[in-house]
Amino acid sequence: MSRTVTAGLDGSPESRAAADWAAREALRRGLPLRLVHVHEWQPYSSVYAPLAGAVAAVDPDVQQQWAESVPREAAAVLAGRHPDLEISAGRVSGQPAAALAAAAEESELLVLGSRGLGALAGFLVGSVASATVAQAVRPVVLVRAGEKGDDEHRPDLDGLVSEYTPFRDVVLGIDLARPHDDLLAFAFEAAMLRGTGLRVVHGWNLPASYGYNPAAIALDLEHELTGAQAKALTQVLAPWRAKYPAVDVVEHSVAGGAAHHLIEAAADASLVVVGRRVRRAAAGLHVGPVTHAVLHHAKAPVAVVPHD
Structure with missing residues (x-):
C-alpha cells in the first residue's frame, strides 16, 4: 500500500x-x-x-x-x-x-x-x-x-504573516544516550521540506556523585562537562549535517532537563519533534517524561517519533 x-x-x-x-x-x-x-x-x-x-x-x-x-x-x-x-x-x-x-x-x-x-x-x-x-x-x-497555516510562518518586516513568509524553525529534542536515526531523519526532513532551520536541544544532567552537593563542582570541571556534552552533540549531528547541507542547524546543549527548554523553544517553532522509546513499562504503555511534558505544554504542533 x-x-x-x-x-x-x-x-x-x-x-x-x-x-x-x-x-x-x-x-x-x-x-x-x-x-x-x-x-x-x-x-x-x-x-x-x-x-x-x-x-x-x-x-x-x-x-x-x-x-x-x-x-x-x-x-x-x-x-x-x-x-x-x-x-x-x-x-x-x-x-x-x-x-x-x-x-x-x-x-x-x-x-x-x-x-x-x-x-x-x-x-x-x-x-x-x-x-x-x-x-x-x-x-x-x-x-x-x-x-492555522499562518502560525507556522514568521512575520515579515511589516509584522504580517502568510504562507509566503519563511517558516519558523523546527525544534528537535534529542537524548544522546539513544540518538536514534528515525528521530533525526524525521526532524531533518521536516526542516528541509519547510526550507527552514533546525534547532536541536539536548538536556544533560550532572554525574550522580554530584547530585546531593552541586556546590562541590569546581568551575573548571563544570566547563569541562559542558564542553564534553556539546562536543558529543556535534559529533552525533555531523553526518546529518552532511546529508542535509541546506538545513541550518543550531545546537543547544543545556544542563538540566530538556523539557523546559523544548517547551520554551516551541513558542517560536513550526514543529517540535521528540522521540518515544518503543517498550512496555510494568504499568503499561507510556511515552517518557520529557515527551509527556512537551505534549501537554508545547505551543507548536508536536511530532512523536517511535524508535527502538
Whole structure:
C-alpha cells in the first residue's frame, strides 16, 4: 500500500485543525491525504445531540450517518482549499486508539488534534490521543485547536504573516544516550521540506556523585562537562549535517532537563519533534517524561517519533 498522511477526525475543532495541518503536510511531502473517523457505538453521547436531540442519539442509524458525514464533509472542505491534493475519506469501527494506531501503520505519519489551552498551558491531551501516541509504530503529530497555516510562518518586516513568509524553525529534542536515526531523519526532513532551520536541544544532567552537593563542582570541571556534552552533540549531528547541507542547524546543549527548554523553544517553532522509546513499562504503555511534558505544554504542533 502506498504511504499517506492520515488524519483522525471526530468532528471537533481540534480534529479539524489537525486535518488542515495534515493536508498541508501531505502537499509538502507529495503524498495523498487519508481522513479517518473511528466510530465506536455508544448508547448515549452528547456529541450526537446537536443532530436531533438526546433521543436520536441512541439510534444506531443516526450515529452511523453522523460517523459517515464527519470525514466526508471534512474532505469536501479540504478539497476546496487544496484542489491538487488527492484525498480519501472513510470510517472504521472499533476502539479508537487501537484503530488509529492501526491506521498509522499504513501511513507516513498520523495527525491528531488536542485541545489547546492557550499559549501558557498549551495542550490538553485526551485519553484517545495519549493512548494512540503510546501504541503507534509510526510518527504521530498532535495539533492544537485553532492552529492555522499562518502560525507556522514568521512575520515579515511589516509584522504580517502568510504562507509566503519563511517558516519558523523546527525544534528537535534529542537524548544522546539513544540518538536514534528515525528521530533525526524525521526532524531533518521536516526542516528541509519547510526550507527552514533546525534547532536541536539536548538536556544533560550532572554525574550522580554530584547530585546531593552541586556546590562541590569546581568551575573548571563544570566547563569541562559542558564542553564534553556539546562536543558529543556535534559529533552525533555531523553526518546529518552532511546529508542535509541546506538545513541550518543550531545546537543547544543545556544542563538540566530538556523539557523546559523544548517547551520554551516551541513558542517560536513550526514543529517540535521528540522521540518515544518503543517498550512496555510494568504499568503499561507510556511515552517518557520529557515527551509527556512537551505534549501537554508545547505551543507548536508536536511530532512523536517511535524508535527502538
